[in-house]
Amino acid sequence: MIKIGGINIPEYLAPGVYIEEFEIGAKPIEGVSTSTAGFVGFAERGPLNRPTLVTSVAEYQNTFGGYLPEDKEYDSVRWLPYAVEGFFSNGGKRAYIVRVAVKDSENEDSNAKAASGFVPDISGVTTLLTEETKAGSFVLKADNITGLEHGDVLFLRDGAFSEYIQLRFAGTAKVLTLNAPLANGTYAEGTEITKPVPGPTDPADPDAYEVQEKLEAGDTEIVLDDVSGLIVGDAVLLDKNENAEICILSAVNDTQKSITVTSTLKLKHDKGAEIQKLSIPEVDPVTAATLMELKAGDLIIPVAQGATEFDVNSALKIGDEYFLIKAVETGNLLLSEEKLKYQHKMNAEIKQLVRALNVSASSEGKWGNRIKVMSNLSSLSEASLTEPASNKDTLTLSTVNGMEKGTLLKIEPKDKAPIYETVKEVIKTGNSKKVVLENVINENLDTGTRASTVEFDLKIRFDGSEEIFKSLSMNSNHSRYITRIISEESSRLIRIKDVSSTQDPAKKIPMPAQDTEPGWLLAGGTDGIPEDEGKINETYAGKDDLIPENRTGLHTLKNKEDISIAAVPGITTQAIQDKIIAQCEEAKDRFAVLDPKMGSDLDEIQGQRNLYDSKYASLYYPWIQAYDPVSKKQVNVPPSGHICGIYARSDIERGVHKAPANEKINGALDLEKIGSAARIITKGQQEVLNPKGINCIIPFPGRGIRVWGARTISSDSLWKYINVRRLFIFIEKSIENGTQWVVFEPNNEKLWARVNATITQFLTGVWRDGALMGTKPEEAFFVKCDRTTMTQDDIDNGRLICVIGIAPVKPAEFVIFRIAQWAGGSAATE
Structure with a gap:
């Protein structure tokens, strides 16, 4: 290697023409984008805590769903869809969406969960109803419970009235239906129940007491003919048969001969009705053991079928609770966790569902509860035997198209299963087409015996849209094994897992569903x-982490360097607005747009403004009205999404140096309404708000609603x-990205000159775009990178220091025309 003119070149040893490239002069700097927004909020569905790029409202809705309902649960966090729509309707082109939700709460019920369910195979037990079953019942009688x-x-197959049953108990038993649900905690399986009997515990006490005044439902005090033998805590039977109810005494008044009961009466009772004291016999009490665990709210108790003395209208005691038995059923019984939705006739089919595939919604949320999974059998190929086969594992077929390792083959011998x-x-060699099976077929198969492949299709329905996956297999050796075909890349609705434990491949087939049935519905989202x-x-703040994928909430915006505008639509707590400001100040490459608190008056908005002091954020006031597709009316929405769109529109059309003000807000139908009156800001009020940095939104006759700050x-x-x-954010970020090539270059005068030329060239372009003051570049900016900007110590320590000064244009915020009277500039002449 030799050096000529400061350029390293190889030695030239052979005659010829040599072409070489080298760099000289300034490198171009490309300006960074300033119009990409980042929004954090609640959405109907979509990935949680993962910034996802969307470029239109339709793309947002496809990934994150529609608008959230206007109700008490969602009211304070429903603003993200409106902000996204406002962003794109006002000129926005790109936005990263971060969906948040409660995930790690100690209260499990408040955490976001994905809806889930399963697709069963056909291996489950089948049984039939032996009696008509009414809607609202928990008890089904079946011909076989083995x-x-x-x-x-269980799946109770009954056409359009088909439904699912979660089984709590199956057995030959007697089921007692109580007159009221259990109130206390859990009773373990095997807990003893007893039968209280009416009558005195002391021979001197009365056998019965007579009610002296008519009683109404809701009464708690009962006047009797006698109260002797009654004490606080006694259980008594009021009235008989269908009108009976059990009461526990909370007070006994000997003077007035009255009793007070712990709970209000549920029924009316005539004067003269009898009250009998209930007690457990000391000798040979009637008892039975529960056959399943019971919990508060239960109405049914299964006991041994031989517990014959527990019958309709008799009393029952479990723990410290007393009940009346309102119904008794015996036989092969199935008890459901939930009440049946529909009435079902005798001989309706009940099918045990054995899990083949676990299915869950692709993301957390109630939306997944609307997903319906349908399975149907299909076949890729049909063939026939071209040679007879007897006790063989190899078949010669007319075709093997659509067959491969793992294919399930259905062979149909004549007059046999x-x-x-x-x-x-x-x-497949020459004209020979054969398949080798995993097992020998112990049958004599004739030429022409039909053989067909067995696959299945899966159809996913959600709100009118469908995903269809065809010719699937449950065999992991097959190229169309279900978990290979249905993945995060191929389905936006579901995630699937093979959990089949059925060994017989003929029974591992997912159970077909009919359109008249509910399909396999997901639940629990x-x-x-x-x-x-x-x-x-x-929830909005989230947690930071060294690993970007583990960040949540606002911290996930750090994962995307191209975000230049950030907002948390509708969330106006000081804690969250502080955090988004802090992130912008730390990153120095993005700007926060803050919403005012909904309904703020002039004092409240000034109080909110006084909480902050940052050059990386702005505050807009008040909220605006937009059309709500859910309620079909105008609603108040936060302005931040619309303002971010105006930033983007102004940057694209004019440049980042143009103040994003005096811009019409598309989609704004009116200003925020409190009651029926819109919040209109007068010029006098803006004279107070504008100097404090509160940017007002004001309607102008004939010019629409505009940003006026x-x-x-x-x-x-x-x-x-x-x-x-x-x-400055634009210039700083552009120079940072465009000068990465400088790092580790020789730190000398040639590099300094090249850096100077690179930045000068870039800033000249910025000046020509009208972003800087001055009639020539020298008046708009300066760039210095030489011995005057760095010492020898800086150079020795590897520091290259370049000093840049720019003169930005400022907005014409106050336009003043000074006008005076003028007598005229000419005199009369002849």
Whole structure:
């Protein structure tokens, strides 16, 4: 290697022409984008805590769903969809969406969860109803309960009235239905119940007491003919048969001969009705053991079928609770966790559902509860045997198209049940087409015997849209094994897992569903909506982490360097607004747009403004009205999404140096309404708000609703204008990205000159775009990178220091025309 003219070149040893490239002069700097927004909020669905790029409202809705309902649960966090729509309708092009939800709450019920369910195979037990079953019942009588047990999910097949049953108990038993639900805690399986009997515990006490006044439902005090023998805590039977109810005494008044009961009466009772004291016999009490665990709210108790003395209208005691038995059923019984939705006739089919596939919604939220999974059998190929086969594992077929290792083959001998076998190998040589099976078929198969492949299709329905996956297999050796075909890349609705434990491949087939049945519906999805301000702050703030994928909430915006505008639509707590400001100040490459508190008056908005001092944020007031597709009316929405769109529109059309003000707000139908009156800001009120950095939104006759302010919330007068701050962000980020090549270059005069030329060239272009003051570049900026900007110590320590000064344009915020009378500039002449 030799050096000529300061350029390293190879030695030239052979004659010829040599072409070489080298760099000289300035390197171009490309300006960074300033119009990409980042929004954090609640959405109907979509990935949690993962910034996701969307470029239109339709793309947002496809990934994150629609608008959230206007109700008590969502009211404080429902603003993200409106902000996204406002952003794109006002000129925005790109936005990163971060969906948040409550995830790690100690209260499990408040956490966001994905809806889930399963697709069963066909291996489950089948049984029939032996009696008509009414809607609202918990008890079903079946002809066979063998193989059914607690926890099973059953499918009661009844056409359009089909439904699912979560099984609590299956057995030959007697089931007692109580007159009221259990009130106390859990009773373990095997807990003893007893039968209280009416009558005195002391022979001297009365057999019965007579009610002296008519009683109404809701009464608690009962006047009797006698109260002797009654004490606080006694259980008594009031009235008989269908009108009976049990009361526990909380007070006994000997003087007035009255009793007070702990709970209000549920029924009316005539004067003269009898009250009898209930007690447990000391000798040979009637008892039985419960056959399943009971919990508060239960109405049914299964006991041994031989517990014959527990019958309708008799009393029952469990723990410290007393009940009346309102119904008794015996036989092969199935008890459901929930009441039946529909009435079902005798002989309706009940099918045990054995899990083949676990299915969950692709993201957390109630939206997943609307997903319906349908499965149907299909076949890729049909063939026939071209040679007879007797007790063989190899078949010669007319075609092997659509067959491969793992294919389930259905072979149909004449006048016999089909045989199912799995293909081990496909052999295709010349005219020979054969399949080798995993097992020998112990049958004599004739030429022409039909053989077909067995696959299935899966159809996913959600709100009118469908995903269809065809010709799937449950064999992991097959190329169309279900978990290979249905993945995060291929389905936006579901995630799937093979959990089949059925060994027989003929029974591993997912159960077909008919359109008249509900299909396999997912359930259990929850949105994880925070219940108070503290939880809102915690959820939106999220947690930081050294690993970007582990960040949550606002911290996930750090994962995307191209975000230049940030907002948390509708969230106006000081804790969250402080955090988004802090992130912008730390990153120095983005600007925060803050919303005012909904309904703020002039004092309240000034109080909110006084909480902050930052050159990296702006505050807009008041909220605006927009059309709500959910309620079909105008609603108040926060302005931040619309303002971010105006920033983007102004940057694209004019440049980041143009103040994003005097711009019409598309989609704004009116200003915020409190009651029926819109909040109109007068010029006098704006004279108070504008100097404090509160940017007002004002309607102008014939010009629409416009942004009428362009100030940051900084006390530093150098940084009071939004466009100045954002211009510096643009220039700083562009120079940072465009000079990465300088690192580790020789730190000498040649490098300094090249850096100077690079930045000068870039700033000249910025000046030509109208972003800087001056009639020539020398008046607009200066760039110095030489011995005057760095010492020998800087050079020795590897520091290259370049000093840049720029003169940004400021907005014409106050346009003043000074006008005076003038007598005229000419005199009369002849």
